[in-house]
Every structure is written in structure tokens, then in C-alpha cells.
Amino acid sequence: MFFDSLQFWAFFAVAFLTLAMLRDQPAKVWLIALSYVFYGAWDWRFCLLLGGSTLANYYFGLAVDAQQGSSRKRILALAVAFNLGLLGVFKYYNFFVTSFAALFGIAPGSMILNIVLPVGISFFTFESIAYATDIYRGKLRAVQSKVDFALFVAFFPHLVAGPVIRPLDFFPQLKHRLQLTQLDVRWGMREILKGLLKKVVFADNFAPIADSYFMGSQTAPGGIPAIAGVLAFAFQIYFDFSGYTDIARGCSRLLGYRFPPNFERPYLSPDIADFWHRWHISLSSWLKDYLYIPLGGSRVSFPRILFNLIIVMGLGGIWHGASWNFLIWGLYHGVLLVTHRLWRRALAAMKLERLSDSKLLRPLWGLTTFVFVTVGWVFFRAKNFTAACNTFQALATGSFDFKFFYTQWGLWLIPFLSLVWCMLDRKRGIQDWLVERASWPIAAASGVLVILLLETFSAIDTNIPFVYFRF
DSSP: OOTTSHHHHHHHHHHHHHHTTSOHHHHHHHHHHHHHHHHHTTOHHHHHHHHHHHHHHHHHHHHHHHOOHHHHHHHHHHHHHHHHHHHIIIIIHHHHHHHHHHHHTOOOGGGSOOOOOOTTHHHHHHHHHHHHHHHHTTSSOOOOOHHHHHHHHHOHHHHTTOOOOOHHHHTHHHHSOOOOOHHHHHHHHHHHHHHHIIIIIIIHHHHHHHHHHHTTOTTSSSSHHHHHHHHHHHHHHHHHHHHHHHHHHHHHHHTTOOOOOOOSOGGGOSSHHHHHHHSSHHHHHHHIIIIITTTTTTSSOHHHHHHHHHHHHHHHHHHTOSSHHHHHHHHHHHHHHHHHHHHHHHHHHTTOHHHHTOTTTHHHHHHHHHHHHHHHHHHHHSSSHHHHHHHHHHHHHOOOOHHHHHHSTHHHHHHHHHHHHHHHTTTSHHHHHHHHTSOHHHHHHHHHHHHHHHHHHSOTTOOOOOGGGGO
16 A cells, blocks of 8 residues: 555555544554554555554553563563564575575575565564663663553554654653644644655656666677766665655655655765765664664764674664665665765864865765765665666766757756755745644645646656555
């Protein structure tokens, strides 16, 4: 049930209207039931996994909260092992078996499990790990209500592709049901329409260009197909994933819950560290709080910090999928972060930090960061390592053809107009004005304009799934 389908919006309309007629506790129970219907639309067996994971992590939380000392730590270790075990079986088992078999030249045969990867498993397992860890650290008491905990895990706007919701952000919202205000309605509708515009008009029109290259023409001579394919995917994945997040946040707001932002214009970042503060923020902060800091954070020696960055980013890469390409993509970003740390350290030693941070040089650093990030997407999208190498070879040897980009104007016009919009609305003043102060006729006219754009420029009958649904 995709967010850009008529089926989902009929489902959401039912959820919105029925919840408005229910009181607090019945509303939570009904919302859990709707979330399981939503999840079961992919495969009803996924609901069994989700329910089992919810029950197990509920009792793990109670056990961690009830114990002290080494017993508390052992139960936390069991909770983490349980959730990583789910990921290991459903997401990584076949990958490791086939890799082991290829390494030793044997046929995997009966060792392969015929299982389907449950959508969203990477997200709800990470949220459950955060829950047990926060209890262990004393930041949170175990939730006594099974209903509240089940809603935290299964709440459908974030279930299949995030954001990765923190227990400390979500559970306080369950104490008192928020009354829907005019501001909530305006904000929610704005985010939904903005997200649909990003997905249906932008991402879905970039997707065929990226697919036509990465699904078959990576051995074609010349650099133009490679440049077009790589740029198309860079814009597709941003508009696709940030569009999903906008819709998820808008839907949750209309249902009475608030999600934190997950994207803050990452392609305008002046350096790679800033990029990871703006891209998939919920995952980046999760990796920092539950992996980087336990490894020592900034409290260890400088060489150890650099090593930890590579480890964390490598694991963050493999989180995205069971493929060597994802691991390489994560390690690539780890190396970029290490290089950035060394660069800043060298500038500090030469007392050139102020020169480097000059506003005049910011566009140059931003363009450089965008190029490095875009090159890294090759590993993320290519079918395998050989295909990625073919793409890099084409990028390195190919020539630039302005005629091609003149005919394929969407490749540069959409990003250019997006950049212009970001410059005009640098602090989101226009968007906030539409939500907070614009009259209803103006707000409604803006919504109608977006709907007309959706109707005019959306890709017809493409049924392109959201990229992050497979993670």
C-alpha cells in the first residue's frame, strides 16, 4: 500500500475519520489494528513477525527496567541480540551464505532460505534496540501499557520506511491525546502535498532515466549515459525519500502525533559532516547515539575516532541492504568523514579555518560535497561491484555533451528550480506563512496549484515504489 496510491488515501481517510470519533484508549487500539492492516497489505505473515517482535521487546523492556548491575546488562545484550538476530535471519542470512559459498567455491544449495524480506524490518528493529538501550541508560522507564508499546512499534506512517522514531520522542505524546487544531491541519496538508509533489512529479520522472542506465546500459561506451544515470538517481533518491518523509510527517500530524524532521536540504551542505547532519537525520543520530558514542565517541584518541567513523559508516551502509555494494558505500562515506576530519585538523594547525569557512567559498565547498556524494550513489544503485566499476570508468573517460542535456532538460531544470526555491525561501518563511498566517482562500489556492502540478506532470501508470521501502 504505497503512499502515492488511491488505495492508501482511501485507507487514510477511513483512519482519519474513525479516529476522530473515538476516545483515547479505543483510538490507540483502533490505530494499532489499522497499522496491522496496512502492514498486512504486503503479506499477512509480516504481521506475525511484527507482533512477535513487539511482544518480545515489550518484555525485554520490563526485564531491563527491573534488574540492576550485571543482570541488567545481560538482559540488554539479549534484547539487542534478539533484534539483530531477526535482521540476520531475514535480511542477511542468504547474503552471508552465498558469499561464504563463493569464497570457498561451493554451491550454497539447500543452505539458502526461501524467505521474503519483511518491509520495514530495519526500522522497527532499530527502534526496539533504542527502547531497551534508553531504559538501560536510565533515560526511560519501561512502558507498562502493551497498547502504548504496540502503537510505538506499529504506527503505520513510519512503519515501513521511517523516520526512525525515538522512544523519548514518541511515548510522551501518548499521555495526552492532542486536539487537532487549524494549524495542525494546515501543516499536515502542506507536508502531504509537498511530499507527493517530490515523489510523483520529481522522483518518478527521474527514476526511468536512472533505471534505463543502471538496469542495462552500464557497459555502453561514452560518459553521457553514465552522467545522466548517476545524476538522475542522485535526484531520484532525494526527492523520493524526503517526499516519503514529508507524507509520513503530514499524516502523523493529522492523526495527532508529531515526527521530527528527517531531511534538511542535504545537497546544500558545505561539507560531508554537515551532509550527514541533514540526510536521513533519524538514522544518522541513531548511529551516533547507539553505536558511535558506545565505541568511545570523541572521548578516545584521534586515530581511534577516525577508525570508529569508518566502522560506524560501514555498518550504516550494510544496514541498507545485504550487498557488498552497500558496505562499500558506507565505507566510502566513512573515508570521506575521516578525510574531512584530517582536513579540518590541518587547517586548524595552519590557522586557516576562517578562510576556509568564508561565505565566498561556501558554494565551491557545496558543489564539491555534492559531487562526492553523487559519485558515492553509484555503489548504492549499481547491481554489483563490476557494474559500479564500469560506471566509474565511463564517468572518467566520457565527454560532456551540452546537446544531450538541452534535450533532457528535466535533468538540470528541476534541480535548478529547486535551488532557486531554496534560495528564495531560505528560512522556510513562505512555507510557514502559508501554514500560520495566510488566509484560507490563499492556502486553498496553493493546494489547488500543487494538485494541478501533480495532475499535469506526474508520471502516468508508473507504480514506482518508494526507494526505502526495500530497506
